[in-house]
Amino acid sequence: MSSRIVPTILSRPVYGTLTPTTASAHLLIADADGGTAILDLAKAAPAGFFDSAEVCYVPGADADFSDELQQLSPRQFHTSPTIQALLPRLSRTFERLHMGTSVYLAGSESLIGLATQSAMQAGLDYQALQTEHRGTLARRVQCVHCKGTTENVTTQPAECAHCGLLLFVRDHYSRRLAAFQGVNINAEDPTDVPPKIEEFT
């Protein structure tokens, strides 16, 4: 299964395919369908790869690969109920990460984006992270007006969960905020309310 993401403008992230490296240690972070990217990587990984691997996984309601991932026998296997719940641990994990550890991120753009943000806050270069998109196209969207971030946006346009303005979801993306930009779609005429279309599913 490959990503359905189409490259558009240059700030819109694009993702690759996870490839096992020969690093001395490995940190693999995934949510939901991203678990299958780790399982696929495992097929190409050299013997002993998972002896030095930590896997952090957020199962999805319809996509839970916890058992299969655990069968890879990573040195450390951790599950979190949500991405938000995983973030405090990730922050500490990145802070104490040993030089030469390979980092792999797979799954939703929210998981990849938030893990990248956490890594950057710990001083890692985002270009050193391997990423692979699998599963939902749901977006994190920052409202440029009230600055609140709305999770799991699937429609175009979408309502801001904080201030209620109807937002056009742009492809313009901030790695620092781990969010796409939302701009009021009917500012010139608030009575003009375009229908919502399921675009990011």
Added chain:
Amino acid sequence: MATPAASLPFRDETFRDDFTFRNSPETVLRAPFPFDKDSYMYAVNMELHKDGRPGTAFEEPIDVDEHYVSEMRDRALVLDEDPLRCQSLPHMTLAGWDTLELLMTCKAESYPEWFSLERNGDQWRWINRPLGIDDTFTFGDETTLPYGPLEYITRQAQGDFCVLDERQGNFWMDAGIVTTQADWSLDFDIGMNFFEWHAPVPLAHEKGIFKRALKYLLSIQQGNPARRLNWTMTVNPRLDTSPENYHQWGPENTHITPENVGDKLYLRIELQSFWRLPRSNALLFPIRCYLLSMHDLTTVPKWATRMHRVLKDLPDEIASYKGLDNYRQIAIDYLAPYDDGKPTSKGPFPD
């Protein structure tokens, strides 16, 4: 902020609410009109920013005009409402001091009657007469200023300022103060590289504009600043056309009529300049905004003619990106009587 002395030539005016902003005839004539021919397309229109032509906005390296005091009052209002308009990532403090030094020395040299800088080692005394400021501080010690160095000096300088860090053969927008912008958000774009923050611009990427522009900018050295002009249009003389407040000013885009277009629709000119900074090796990127009403343009026949032709022939994609769709035709109709169909003289300056 102190009221400037009556003898100083600064207008008392607003860029919001009652919009009392006006240009004097002299200020119209010295504006950096952005079209050097009768049509417009994106280009790497860079030139050296030195030896400025007398009587123009290019005369001094950092231009101060009759709108200075009122623009600074508007900036303070924006920052009070939204402190996210001025941000600096932690590694950019040194570049902030570089910026402070550059702006203070340029202004003191160009306008000694308004600004003066006394340096005694690290002890600096800065006097800004138009704004009633007389501060003594220790260069390099943030605790001796009321704001960080970037915010302190750019609260006293017209135009937005982006500070670009150079890494990996690219520029990264890692600090800035942005209150007079053409609808882009510093808070969203901070931390992006040159291609990323320009990502939403149509057509120019395909033409290779940004690759060539970046190459040029990376080659800029200390003491050899460069500049280019950019433009858009704005309804009412509103400096702060931010995306943050778009839901508030957006409705004004539909308020242009054939009756009010002359005084209510503005050509918004950006004089962008690029300065290599000495300690940080960062690039300072001031974006200075000049506003000319359609009526102002008609006082300079060549400019009215040229504006008419540019608007008529502008590719639709660029017009939409610049947000001109609501009023473009009204502006064309308003300017048409000023276009005699004859060739215009070369270059941007009035005849």
